[in-house]
Amino acid sequence: MTHISIKFVPALALLALANCGESNHAGNQSSGGTTVENATLTKLELRSDAFQNGQPIPVQYTCDGADQTPAISWGEPPQGTRSFALVIDDPDAPNGTFRHWGVFDIPASTRAIGGGQKVGTEVTNDFGKPGYGGPCPPKGHGAHHYHFKLFAVDVDKLNIPAGAKVVDVENEATKHAIARGELVGTYERK
Numbered sequence: 455m456t457h458i459s460i461k462f463v464p465a466l467a468l469l470a471l472a473n474c475g476e477s478n479h480a481g482n483q484s485s486g487g488t489t490v491e492n493a494t495l496t497k498l499e500l501r502s503d504a505f506q507n508g509q510p511i512p513v514q515y516t517c518d519g520a521d522q523t524p525a526i527s528w529g530e531p532p533q534g535t536r537s538f539a540l541v542i543d544d545p546d547a548p549n550g551t552f553r554h555w556g557v558f559d560i561p562a563s564t565r566a567i568g569g570g571q572k573v574g575t576e577v578t579n580d581f582g583k584p585g586y587g588g589p590c591p592p593k594g595h596g597a598h599h600y601h602f603k604l605f606a607v608d609v610d611k612l613n614i615p616a617g618a619k620v621v622d623v624e625n626e627a628t629k630h631a632i633a634r635g636e637l638v639g640t641y642e643r644k
Contacts, residue, residue, distance in 0.1 A: 496532045498635030500604055511600060511639035517590035518643065523555070525569030526602055532633050535562050535606040538574070539627035541620050544589065546598040554579050554600065555586040556620030558612045558627065577618045589641035597642040606633035
């Protein structure tokens with residue numbers, strides 16, 4: 455009889471493991487459903503008169519030019535939008551993502567930013583300065599991609615402390631986002 459029960463041990467272990475997974479199935483579905491719902495955001499269309507999506511950013515908006523902020527505009531956000539936040543980053547930077555601009559608490563009535571107009575609250579970029587710092591990749595490093603990301607958020611004011619950086623804006627905006635748009639421009643220094 456001992457010999458027979460030993461043969462059943464692997465089968466019993468498999469059955470126990472199968473039941474463990476089954477008992478968590480409902481819990482996994484409910485938390486997975488929440489994650490999927492939170493990940494599904496309304497899409498905002500961003501555009502710029504300075505460059506088209508996927509195309510080069512003109513020199514005047516970079517460190518090689520006047521380092522002007524390009525005008526970025528968008529259409530009507532979804533209902534429930536209380537304010538906007540905008541960040542620009544370069545994931546191609548040699549030491550990891552480099553963040554060029556972060557602005558938050560942009561009024562919900564706003565449909566454009568940059569191009570000389572100031573709205574919202576700017577934070578310190580990765581150059582160590584507040585406001586916009588244009589594309590400035592290392593020479594000979596190839597084309598870098600600059601992601602302009604706009605978040606429509608469900609609060610008037612994001613909880614962002616004084617001395618915050620661009621990454622803080624993106625992290626806080628992501629928590630409250632109900633819509634998101636992205637425009638990508640490229641720049642290369644030869």
